[in-house]
Amino acid sequence: MRKTTTKQLVTIAVFIAIEVILTRFLSIQTPIVRLGFGFLPVAMLAILYGPVWAGVAYAIGDILGMMLWPSGSFFFGFTLSALLTGIVYGIFFRNRDVSLPKVLIACAVVAFFINFGLDTVWLSILQGKAYMAILPARIVKCIITYALQVVLIPIVYHGLVRNIPALRAQN
Secondary structure (H helix, E strand, O other): OOOOOHHHHHHHHHHHHHHHHHHHOOOEEOOOOEEOOOHHHHHHHHHHHOHHHHHHHHHHHHHHHHHHOOOOOOOHHHHHHHHHHHHHHHHHOHHHOOOHHHHHHHHHHHHHHHHHHHHHHHHHHHHOOOHHHHHHHHHHHHHHHHHHHHHHHHHHHHHOHHHOHHHHOOO
16 A cells, blocks of 8 residues: 555545535535536545545535535435445556546446435435425436536646646646
């Protein structure tokens, strides 16, 4: 296991802060759908530091965001989904392999298994609505989210992370 440096911890903290801002302030939110860009900093953390840090950071971001700017009651299921999302990105983008096949598969797992599957179950439990009643809106959300992730993750990685010397040098 590699030793974590102060620089890495600061970088992770900055990405957590960006995730909270993108999720809480720069997203479209209804009771059953949230469209935003909070996945981007988590995907970048997964590329830079792997599944454990990405999952833990996304879970911390979820908890911090909920504590600082609550949008309903806290439900641990969404934190579990955040953790799993970071882990999935980290597994697929290991060794900074952000190839199109890996992006397509990773985003499909996140969008359709975690966001559509698990998050729809959590919403059904939390809101007391029938699972089938919220499916149509969730399907549309997941298709849009999938397209956004597939397009934006490679663009942000190749455009930003590769061109910022402090991030490019990190393993």
